[in-house]
Structure formats: C-alpha cells, structure tokens
Amino acid sequence: xxxxxxxxxxxxxxxxxxxxxxxxxxxxxxxxxxxxxxxxxxxxxxxxxxxxxxxxxxxxxxxxxxxxxxxxxxxxxxxxxxxxxxxxxxxxxxxxxxxxxxxxxxxxxxxxxxxxxxxxxxxxxxxxxxxxxxxxxxxxxxxxxxxxxxxxxxxxxxxxxxxxxxxxxxxxxxxxxxxxxxxxxxxxxxxxxxxxxxxxxxxxxxxxxxxxxxxxxxxxxxxxxxxxxxxxxxxxxxxxxxxxxxxxxxxxxxxxxxxxxxxxxxxxxxxxxxxxxxxxxxxxxxxxxxxx
Amino acid sequence: xxxxxxxxxxxxxxxxxxxxxxxxxxxxxxxxxxxxxxxxxxxxxxxxxxxxxxxxxxxxxxxxxxxxxxxxxxxxxxxxxxxxxxxxxxxxxxxxxxxxxxxxxxxxxxxxxxxxxxxxxxxxxxxxxxxxxxxxxxxxxxxxxxxxxxxxxxxxxxxxxxxxxxxxxxxxxxxxxxxxxxxxxxxxxxxxxxxxxxxxxxxxxxxxxxxxxxxxxxxxxxxxxxxxxxxxxxxxxxxxxxxxxxxxxxxxxxxxxxxxxxxxxxxxxxxxxxxxxxxxxxxxxxxxxxxx
Numbered sequence: 001x002x003x004x005x006x007x008x009x010x011x012x013x014x015x016x017x018x019x020x021x022x023x024x025x026x027x028x029x030x031x032x033x034x035x036x037x038x039x040x041x042x043x044x045x046x047x048x049x050x051x052x053x054x055x056x057x058x059x060x061x062x063x064x065x066x067x068x069x070x071x072x073x074x075x076x077x078x079x080x081x082x083x084x085x086x087x088x089x090x091x092x093x094x095x096x097x098x099x100x101x102x103x104x105x106x107x108x109x110x111x112x113x114x115x116x117x118x119x120x121x122x123x124x125x126x127x128x129x130x131x132x133x134x135x136x137x138x139x140x141x142x143x144x145x146x147x148x149x150x151x152x153x154x155x156x157x158x159x160x161x162x163x164x165x166x167x168x169x170x171x172x173x174x175x176x177x178x179x180x181x182x183x184x185x186x187x188x189x190x191x192x193x194x195x196x197x198x199x200x201x202x203x204x205x206x207x208x209x210x211x212x213x214x215x216x217x218x219x220x221x222x223x224x225x226x227x228x229x230x231x232x233x234x235x236x237x238x239x240x241x242x243x244x245x246x247x248x249x250x251x252x253x254x255x256x257x258x259x260x261x262x263x264x265x266x267x268x269x270x271x272x273x274x275x276x277x278x279x280x281x282x283x284x285x286x287x288x289x290x291x292x
Numbered sequence: 293x294x295x296x297x298x299x300x301x302x303x304x305x306x307x308x309x310x311x312x313x314x315x316x317x318x319x320x321x322x323x324x325x326x327x328x329x330x331x332x333x334x335x336x337x338x339x340x341x342x343x344x345x346x347x348x349x350x351x352x353x354x355x356x357x358x359x360x361x362x363x364x365x366x367x368x369x370x371x372x373x374x375x376x377x378x379x380x381x382x383x384x385x386x387x388x389x390x391x392x393x394x395x396x397x398x399x400x401x402x403x404x405x406x407x408x409x410x411x412x413x414x415x416x417x418x419x420x421x422x423x424x425x426x427x428x429x430x431x432x433x434x435x436x437x438x439x440x441x442x443x444x445x446x447x448x449x450x451x452x453x454x455x456x457x458x459x460x461x462x463x464x465x466x467x468x469x470x471x472x473x474x475x476x477x478x479x480x481x482x483x484x485x486x487x488x489x490x491x492x493x494x495x496x497x498x499x500x501x502x503x504x505x506x507x508x509x510x511x512x513x514x515x516x517x518x519x520x521x522x523x524x525x526x527x528x529x530x531x532x533x534x535x536x537x538x539x540x541x542x543x544x545x546x547x548x549x550x551x552x553x554x555x556x557x558x559x560x561x562x563x564x565x566x567x568x569x570x571x572x573x574x575x576x577x578x579x580x581x582x583x584x
Contacts, residue, residue: 035570037563038329041555044531044570045562046517046524046538051343051555053539054548058350111577117567128579139577144539145547225338232338239336246338247345247436255437256346263333263343263555270337271329275409278327278336285403285431287420 035117038265043108049144051263056145059221059260060152063098066218067156070096074217075258076208077229086250089212097215098153099208101222102164102174104264106146107181111139113266124267133170138180143262147182159215161191163207163227168196203230223264228254233269239277327409330557335400341436343555348437351513351552352444355390358510359448362388366509367550368500369521378542381504389507390445391500393514394456394466396556398438399473403431405558416559425462430472435554439474451507453483455499455519460488495522515556520546525561531569 035044042048073088076099081087100106112132116122150160162183166174171188178186186192198206204226211217225232225246232242245251255261264270327336334340365380368391373379392398404424408414442452454475458466463480470478478484490498496518503509517524517538524534537543547553556562 033567035565035567036329038333038557040563040565040570041330041557044535044565046535047515047553047560047562048555048557049535049539050517050547050551050553051347053544054350054553055343055346057548058346110571110575114567114571114576115579117571128581131579131581132577135580136577139575141572141575144544223339225342243336243338243341247341252345252436255342256349259342261339261342261346263340263557265330265333265340265555265557268339270339271332273327273332273336275325275327275406278332279402279406279409280433283402283431283433284406285424285428287407287423288427289420289423 033118033120036120036266039113039117042104042264042266043110043113048263052143053145055221055260055262056143056149058256059098059219060149062256062258062260063096063153063158063219064156067096067158071216071218074212075220075254076212076217077205077231079205079209081229081231083231083245083251084249089209089217091216091218094212094214094216095159096157096218097159097161097211098219098221099161099163099211099217100220101224101227102162102166102178104223104266104268105143105221105227105262106150106162106178106183107140107142109136109139110141111136114139130167130170133166134173136177138177140177140181142181142183150183158218159191161193161211161215161217162186163193163204163211165195165202165204168194170194200230202226203233205230219258219260221260221262223262224268224270226269228259239273240280325410325412328412328558331405331409334396334556334558335402335405340555344435345437347513347552347554348435348441350548351390351511352441354548354550354552355388355445355450355511356448359388359450363508363510366504367512367546368504368509369497369523371497371501373521373523375523375537375543376541381501381509383508383510386504386506386508387451388449388510389451389453389503390511390513391453391455391503391509392512393516393519394454394458394470396515396558396560397435397513397519397554398442398454398470398475399432399434401428401431402433403428406431422459422462425458426465428469430469432469432473434473434475442475450510451483453485453503453507453509454478455485455496455503457487457494457496460486462486492522494518495525497522511550511552513552513554515554516560516562518561520551531565532572 071091074091076089078087078089103109154160162178171194174194175186175188175192178184193207195202198210200206220228222228232245363383366383368381370379370381395401446452454470463486466486467478467480467484470476480486485499487494490502492498512520514520524537
C-alpha cells in the first residue's frame with residue numbers, strides 16, 4: 001500500500017563475485033550514494049524482472065483460462081470470511097474482471113524511490129508522496145511483463161481494474177500516469193479505484209466488494225497481502241502468524257491460482273519483525289569459530 | 293550462488309502502518325539487533341512465502357504438462373548459444389528431469405542468515421560458509437511450496453536434480469540437509485550436482501550440459517540468473533545490460549515458461565549497481581520541496 005512506504009536506508013557493500021572480497025562502502029554525498037540492496041534487487045536486477053514477467057505470465061494464462069471456462073466463484077473473499085474460514089463471493093453472471101494494485105505491482109515508482117535513495121535514512125512522508133502523485137509525471141516504468149499481459153487479458157474480454165491506495169484527490173494525475181505507462185485505459189470511477197472511493201481508508205476490502213457488485217473478479221495481483229484481503233492487515237496479527245495465514249491453511253493454494261504476488265522488498269508491511277519474528281528459535285546457528 | 297553471499301547490513305526503521313509514523317531504530321547488541329529489510333521480506337513475510345508458493349505452483353504445473361506432452365527441446369542453452377541467439381539442447385528420447393538450485397531456491401539457510409543478522413555489516417566469509425555446510429545441520433527450512441511441488445513432479449515420473457554451488461567436499465552433509473528437509477532423495481552423483489563435479493568452478497553450465505547427456509531437462513528453478521545460464525554472469529555485462537538480457541529479447545518468454553525464478557533480495561549478483569545502473573536518467577524525480 002502506498003501509505004505504508006518505507007525506505008530501509010542501508011549501508012551496503014557492493015555484492016561480490018565469487019572471487020572478489022566485498023569492499024565496505026560508506027554513505028556519501030548523493031553523487032556516490034550507495035543504492036540499498038532492496039532497490040538494487042527490485043529496480044536494477046534481471047532477477048526481479050524475471051520474477052515479475054513470470055508472475056504476469058501466470059496471471060495472463062490463468063485469466064485467459066477463466067475467460068474460456070467461467071468459474072463459479074470469484075477470488076474476492078466475502079465479508080463473512082475469516083482467516084481460518086475462507087468464503088468467496090460467487091461469480092454469478094457478471095462480466096469478468098481482474099483487479100490489480102498499482103504501486104510496485106503494475107508500475108515502479110522509480111522517481112520517488114530515486115529521491116529516497118539519495119536521501120538515505122529518511123522516513124516516509126505522506127506529503128512528499130502526495131507531491132509525487134500530483135507531479136511525478138512519467139518517472140515510472142511498467143512492471144516487466146505487465147503491459148503485454150494486460151493487453152492479452154483485455155483482448156480476451158476481461159476488464160482490467162486498478163485498486164490503489166493512491167488518493168482520489170489526484171485522480172486525474174493517477175489516471176494519466178497509468179495510461180501513459182501503457183497500462184490503461186484507467187478511468188476513475190470505472191477502471192481505477194482510489195483511496196477515498198469507498199469506506200475503509202487504506203483498507204481495500206470495501207472497494208473489492210463494490211467492484212464485485214458489477215464484476216466477477218477472477219484474479220487479483222498485488223505486492224502486499226492487503227492487496228488480497230484486509231484480514232492479513234489486522235494489527236494484532238503477529239509477523240509469524242501473518243506469514244502462516246498466507247502460506248499454510250486454506251489460502252496457500254491461491255498463490256499463482258487466482259492471487260498473484262509481485263515481489264517487493266523495498267517497502268510495505270512485509271518489512272516487519274525482530275529476530276524472534278523472522279528466525280524460528282529451532283533454526284538458529286552460530287559459527288563455531290564465532291568472533292575469531 | 294552460494295559463494296556470492298552478501299549481507300547488506302542495514303539500519304532500518306520498523307515498517308509503519310498507514311497511520312503510524314516510523315520510529316527510527318538504532319543498531320544494538322544482538323538481543324535487540326534490527327533485522328535487515330531484505331531478511332524481513334524473504335524469511336519473515338507472508339508476501340515472500342506467497343511468491344515462493346506461486347513459483348513452485350507454476351513449476352509443478354509446467355512440468356506435469358511436459359510429462360504429458362514431451363517437448364522437442366529442453367530448457368538448457370546449448371554451448372553455442374549467445375545472449376542474442378538462444379539455442380536449446382534438443383530433448384531426444386532421454387528421460388525427463390527438472391533441475392533446481394539449492395540455496396534460497398529449494399531451501400532457506402535460516403541458521404547462516406541468523407548468524408549474519410546478529411553480526412551486522414560483516415562481509416561474507418567462505419570459510420564460515422564452509423563451516424555452515426559441514427555443520428549447520430537442520431537449521432534450514434524448505435522454500436514454501438517446494439516439498440509438495442517436488443513430490444508431484446516425482447510422482448509424474450520426472451527426475452528432480454539439484455545443481456548447487458555447495459561443495460562436493462561436503463557431499464554427505466549436503467545430501468543430508470536436503471533429504472531431512474523433505475526435498476529428497478538427493479544422491480551425490482545422481483540427483484545432486486555440487487561445485488567441483490564438473491569444470492567451470494562456480495559456473496553451472498558444464499554441470500547442466502553433463503546432466504543433459506542423460507536427461508531432457510524440461511524446467512529449471514533458481515534465485516539467480518546464473519542458475520539458468522552462465523551467459524548472464526559475464527563480468528563485462530553491465531547491470532542494465534544484464535537486466536535487459538533477462539527481461540527483453542528472446543529470454544523474456546522463458547520466465548514462468550520453463551525457467552522459474554525465486555525472489556531472493558538477501559544476497560547474490562542481483563545486488564549490484566550504483567545510482568546510474570539502477571535508476572534510468574529519464575526516470576528521476578526530486579521533491580519540489582526538497583530538503584525543507
């Protein structure tokens with residue numbers, strides 16, 4: 001979600017090749033600032049591009065199959081669903097749609113993230129993000145694989161709808177950035193839902209339910225669990241419990257099978273947890289030659 | 293690749309929810325050390341688990357389809373292939389196989405990475421990694437989705453072969469860690485290829501060609517481009533050119549379609565690049581309210 005943007009400001013050493021030792025790098029003036037590892041991966045690497053193309057390839061194939069053979073259920077969890085008890089809104093005879101998040105799902109906010117990279121350690125600022133939404137223009141890039149996948153999906157008669165936490169206040173600018181990136185048509189009130197369009201603030205469930213009154217949503221794509229259900233964003237859910245909720249039980253089977261995840265290690269609620277949250281106590285190791 | 297391990301030691305603020313401002317965190321004694329964002333994402337988040345399940349779901353479906361309908365070509369690039377000119381080893385009538393990397397592809401090295409997390413800023417040390425290979429035991433976890441996917445693949449009669457830069461010197465320990473994680477059978481010399489088993493050092497092409505003499509490799513999985521071809525690891529390839537080689541041209545269509553990428557922002561050759569490598573010059577933005 002846009003409003004959960006966080007830059008993890010890092011001092012990093014350049015990634016070594018097998019034979020070259022890593023030289024420690026120090027933070028410096030913008031001209032020589034180190035790019036955080038998370039951004040090197042997401043924006044610079046062929047690995048992340050491959051991962052994105054792969055996700056969009058899977059999304060496209062899945063949606064085209066649904067267009068040929070209508071499902072009875074959508075992939076939107078009904079209001080009465082719970083983490084242990086999924087229940088999906090039925091498809092009915094409504095026209096088919098796919099719902100996608102925007103930021104670091106359909107497009108990459110290169111301009112905003114560049115500005116963060118040259119100001120290491122700075123906290124997220126909603127007003128700065130608002131200036132980016134309003135005036136960032138085309139300093140974005142479509143996620144690899146997105147343009148061709150969305151083109152194929154639309155050609156199959158499936159409507160593409162964006163569900164974003166960008167603000168309704170900047171609807172015109174937000175339509176334009178999607179359309180100019182080749183991802184459109186994005187029309188606010190039709191194929192672009194923004195924060196403020198329905199109750200729930202930055203939670204997206206109400207918007208998904210509103211979309212589902214008019215469409216059978218056969219697939220969704222996002223970079224955060226909240227792009228699929230607000231159930232994953234309950235504040236009392238611990239980091240390990242949130243991971244378990246997504247990776248085991250009834251939701252695990254959805255990944256790549258109606259729910260499509262784009263990898264984003266740069267910001268978002270995925271970047272939480274202390275040692276005890278991230279590393280199970282029975283999976284720890286200490287170098288026997290320790291601090292020698 | 294194992295030997296390109298790098299920890300990006302970071303000072304991170306806890307990822308904020310929409311309404312909560314980020315509190316800056318300081319590095320401290322191990323009991324309160326901050327986990328780097330990259331590790332929070334890869335090891336702690338439901339988002340990365342979802343991404344892994346999705347990749348393994350796609351791998352499984354693809355391999356099962358190949359088992360039903362044999363391809364004429366494998367997905368291993370032939371020796372004469374070049375980045376602009378792919379050429380694949382023909383399938384012939386050899387038995388089908390899938391080839392996977394091990395580290396952060398089939399399993400997560402939680403123990404080794406925990407040790408890195410509590411020693412922030414430390415450079416990679418091959419000897420320390422060797423001690424981990426030899427004695428790390430079971431402080432690992434299978435990648436989400438891997439065990440069930442490999443089981444289905446084997447049940448379809450397709451051989452699962454691991455191609456890892458772990459060392460042949462520790463073959464017994466490396467077999468054991470895979471087998472005990474539920475990913476086996478891994479037998480060195482049969483279904484586990486290690487560094488040293490063929491020429492090329494940490495390059496994997498020679499091992500892929502050796503495997504291809506006995507098998508038709510219908511799919512491969514890895515977390516780095518070198519898990520698919522050494523062509524992506526040519527030292528003179530710039531960061532943007534390497535990204536382009538994977539994301540455009542003839543290789544782009546392979547992702548999710550024979551070549552399966554697992555997202556790993558914690559270490560590897562994906563973590564390279566300065567500002568000019570990562571952020572295209574025409575996609576930059578500066579906050580108009582700058583440093584106010």
